Amino acid sequence: MGNAVRIAMVAGEASGDLLASHLIAALKARLPDAVFYGIGGPRMEAQGFDAWWPMEKLAVMGYVDALKHYREIAGIRRQLKKRLLDIRPDIFIGVDAPDFNLGLETDLKSAGVKTIHYVSPSIWAWRGGRIKKIARAVNRVLALFPMEPPLYEKERIPVTYVGHPLADIIPLETNKLAVREKLALPRDYPIFALLPGSRQGELAMMAETFVQTAKLIRERYLPNALFVVPLTTRETRLQFEMAIYTQQAGEVPFRLLFGHAQDALGAADVSLVASGTATLEAALIKRPMVITYKIAKLSYWIMKRMAYQPFVGLPNVLAGREVVPEILQDxxxxxxxxxxxxxxxxxxxxxxxxxxxxTEIHYRLRQNTAEKAANAVIECLN
Structure with missing residues (x-):
């Protein structure tokens, strides 16, 4: 393998940025001269990744949002494809973002570039048509969840189960009192973590509902309840503060954090979580939660028709039954x-x-993900 291995990657949102940054670190340990470029976020850049476009360009939500940004995203994909076909990297790794990556991977693979898709698109949640598309797009899939590999093996698509990196990072036990002390929260008050989402589109749908919910808990049930709200960006924090203002909830003791979702979940007795990776974090911290979600009515209708999983939330999908309630849409x-x-x-x-x-799910997902993923990439390179 020549001296500098060239690895192109595309990640589309915060969870992909995290996965990709760990993979880059594990690959650099094995291939010190490797160069990494494409589309990525701040965590990837901190590992020396050369981001030709920032990841925010790709983070859209639901069908309706995707249509609004379609032209810009399609333009980026055209330019990226042209650049990659010109320089022909040794391998392309699409990290999640299947709507963007699978088409790109198909074109690269048919031009002779090796392709890996990291994070199985949720074929377990959607009708199976997508798996044929994946077969054309990739040399190998890296799957995070144990129910995925059998679906690929059935279609003879090379697949490696790598587990989920959050299961490696999050300890098997989180001490509630220790986290409360760290955040200077009272030891014995009822504390709820509210995770309304990481993107502005999600906050636009959820923030007011979350604020009103907290207000009701104080008024009707637990007058001494406190609410910890981790928010990922300045914009989403502003949206949440705006919702507190419009809902006249200035009296409610909200504690807004920048990031620190795991601390918020660890300090809480119970969490309210907008569906997504955060539901998995909440499960790995082993606290009860309510999973909720609202998206545009049309998007929801399309999703309802296409889905064949009875659950939306990963904790329930992984358990194979409703362990925690899901309260969705209307x-x-x-x-x-x-x-x-x-x-x-x-x-x-x-x-x-x-x-x-x-806890049982945590053990199943704890697989030393970055190492396993790096091994699969190197195997593919050879």
């Missing part, structure tokens, strides 16, 4: 959410059952 009213959260808070026996199920 059902996701502040009344319903507040009632469900308080019920979980009061049911200490259920909290133990939930913790046991999530």
């Amino acid at each position: 059902q996701a009213t502040p009344e319903n959410l507040a009632e469900a959260l308080v019920k979980l808070y009061e049911d200490k026996e259920n909290a133990e059952v939930v913790a046991d199920v999530f």
